[in-house]
Amino acid sequence: MPKCSCPVSDHQVRGAVEGSDLWTRFLETRAELYRPDCPNERKCACPCGEVIIVETVEDEGFVTCPSCKEKVCFKCQERHEGSSCAAYWQWRKENDTSDKAFEELMSSEGWRNCPVCQAPCSRASGCNYMTCGSMACRNAGGTNFCYVCGEKLMLATEHFTHFPDGMFSDYCLNKRKASMSQLLQEFTRLPIAAPRPRSMW
Ligand SMILES: [Zn+2]
Ligand SMILES: [Zn+2]
Ligand SMILES: [Zn+2]
Ligand SMILES: [Zn+2]
Ligand SMILES: [Zn+2]
Incomplete structure (x- = not known):
């Protein structure tokens, strides 16, 4: 495949960012990709809504969507043939007007x-x-992370150990660390007590 340095085309992008309906649908598609019972089945969600059963990943990690015929990046599941994932997401971050709506949706x-x-x-x-x-x-072996602090959790045992108040409370080890250091900061901001005058007697 010839290397192409063309930027992502307009219609590719419009398809990917238009409206939060699409986001919702896309997210749903993404979510349903997770099937613990078939770890070897590889699927890729096209932003057009099609779920592609991946048989071959083409050059540079793209698969062709049978529905819209666009090439979809197997790694990030977006259509950005001709540019890298990083370049595409950078561009997307700077130009995506639906970002704000999406952030609201997220929260x-x-x-x-x-x-x-x-x-x-x-x-x-x-x-x-x-x-x-x-x-x-x-595909990279799975990622677990903490809902409270957002940090990646490496060990399965952290399901228990990372949450001293239990995994359903809004509290975790990192949050404890954060509040401890905040406390410490406040403490050091307090005026230092003047040394007591020596007892006269
Ligand atoms: Zn498609
Ligand atoms: Zn990508
Ligand atoms: Zn992930
Ligand atoms: Zn945490
Ligand atoms: Zn759990």
Whole structure:
């Protein structure tokens, strides 16, 4: 495949960012990709709504969508043939007018971005131990992270150890650290008590 340095075309982008309806649909598609029972089945969600069963990943990590015929990046599941994931997301961040609406959607739904692939993840049954369902993370061996602080959790035991008050409370080890250092800061801001005058007697 010849290397192409053309920027992402307008219609590719419009398809990817238009309206939060599309976002919702896309997120739903993304979410349903996670199927713990078939770890080897590879799927890729096209922004057009099509879910592609991946048989071959073409040059440079793209798969062709049978519905819109566009090439979809297998890694981030967006259509950005000719530019890298990083360049595309940078561009997207700077130009995406639906970002604000999307952020509102994120917070109203209580979604968190995966710290590794940035895919929005919803909290299943109120537990703070999050598992990213995106293909990118599944293909890389899975990502777990904390709903409270957003940090990646490496060990399965952190399901318990990272949450001293239990995995359903709005509290975790990092939050404790943060509030401790805040407390410490406030403490050091207090005026230092003047030394007591030596007793006269
Ligand atoms: Zn498509
Ligand atoms: Zn990509
Ligand atoms: Zn992820
Ligand atoms: Zn849990
Ligand atoms: Zn945490």
